[in-house]
Amino acid sequence: MTARETDFLVIGSGIAGLTTALSLAQHGHVIIITKSNQEACNSYHAQGGIAAAIGEEDSPELHLEDTLRTGVGHADGDSVEMLVRMGPEIISLLADWGTPFDRDGSKFALAKEGSHSKARILHVTGDATGKGIIDSLLLEIRKHPSISFVSHTMVVDLIIQDGECAGVYTVDKETDITQYYARHGVVLATGGCGQIYQHTTNDLVSTGDGFAMAYRAGAELTDMEFVQFHPTALHIDQNPMFLISEAVRGEGAVLVTEDHTPFMHKYSEWGDLAPRDVVSRAIFQETMEGHHVYLDATKLTVDFANRFPTIFTACMEVGIDPRVDLIPVTPAAHFMMGGVKTDLSGQTTIPRLFACGEVARTGVHGANRLGSNSLLEGAVFARKVALTIASLSKRTVKPLQEIEVSVRLCNNKQKEEQWKQQIQQVMWKYAGISRTKLGMEKGLQELKSISDQIPSSYLESQNMLQVAQIVLQAALWREESRGGHYRSDYPKTEEIWASRQYIVEENQQHESHSIASIHS
Secondary structure (H helix, E strand, C coil): CEEEEEEEEEECCCHHHHHHHHHHHHHCCEEEECCCCCCCCHHHHCCCCEECCCCCCCCHHHHHHHHHHHCCCCCCHHHHHHHHHHHHHHHHHHHHCCCCCCEECCEECCECCCCCCCCCEECCCCCCHHHHHHHHHHHHHHCCCCEEEECCEEEEEEEEECCEEEEEEEEECCCCEEEEEEEEEEEECCCCCHHHCCCECCCCCCCCHHHHHHHHHCCCEECCCCEEEEEEEECCCCCCCCECCHHHHHCCCEEEECCCCECHHHCCCCHHHCCHHHHHHHHHHHHHCCCCEEEECCCCCCCHHHHCHHHHHHHHHCCCCCCCCCEEEEEEEEEECCEEECCCCCECCCCCEEECCCCEECCCCCCCCCCCHHHHHHHHHHHHHHHHHHCCCCCCCCCCCCCCCCCECCCCHHHHHHHHHHHHHHHHHHCCCCECHHHHHHHHHHHHHHHCCCCCCEHHHHHHHHHHHHHHHHHHHCCCCECCECECCECCCCHHHCCCEEEEECCEEEEECCCCCCCC
């Protein structure tokens, strides 16, 4: 067993992890660990863009209002304030690091998405924003002598010493165990957990590893009942499902049933640009009534192939020409609003353990994320994490003599895939767009049955199972409907629940009333 030391340790290679690493590199040596290749992350697949109040008719105050309203009374005002105030600064930073944002003449081109009152979405090559950002950040990182990349290596668990996070231990493809120690601290930027669902837009790597390892280490997790289902995934059988960006509706596309009848006006005054939770439930309801749902982009005033080249190519590959054909769509698990609880600096409840990006619960999304705020959140809080962790004094590294662990990375891939599919089917059936007490209780029972079959050495399956159980338990506790959490047995949004959180720690679960209710 080998041990390595560094100043800063970053787990994950999405926008949050890469921004953290670049921001820390001037303060010492950084090691980034990622379990697949460097581009394997949800950030890379982000289409629509990144939101920031940089337009002449826009302002941080309007961005704040939109974010709070969409969060359905559950967002943290201070976090949202920081997010929107730092937005323009982050765009400038990403541009300086080489991100080729699309332009309209000398100005950034801005698009509109659901629940945004202004056009404030910046994009790259029309609908390849995530790729544009990640490619640019990786190029900067590869040029930096103070940053090292360790890929195709999975973090097994956090190392806690003297009550602080000292590092992690990992397993690689050869099942070699390595200890990594950080003198200043560890940053979790491991992304989301969409792969716990049967239908998801998330990359295959999104198995909830960061949530699970933080939970096992004793960190607090909260708001795990709030899962965002993106309303318009391309309705074909694939994993992950291909996303039809919300920006397509922003350009005028309309959701219709099989007979070309629009329906979103029945569900929201915002129509096709309603918040994602509203649109997903509307599609779900239309489907329950026997309809097939499509996105009609045939009347767009923009050239579809030019404005959305990635989406156009993907549709054409399966025989759909968006310029003349209806696009079949369905909701799919997309984003976790909850996560590892942090303060405004990204500090978790474990000293020297920080979190940013989708794995973190910063409070900016509340019960429902405003579209294109995710990339912004990842970069904003990465900068705050870097500033804080760099200011910490160095700790003395004390490598462990031995770690007793038996871990295999998908040694029996066929069997592991069967376990994963069982978990995904349970979660889609019982913790999906519409939930009930009886269904969730049955889901927990079925997950318990699955857990009895999975050896502890199959880490991804174990992580998925652990996170799935936490989501179900949190959803069972919240007896109301709010944002991404909808219960048909408690369909109303109740004021009394606005300020309440279900906080999860290993071996204990409790309510918190410490977060004030926020209203726009």
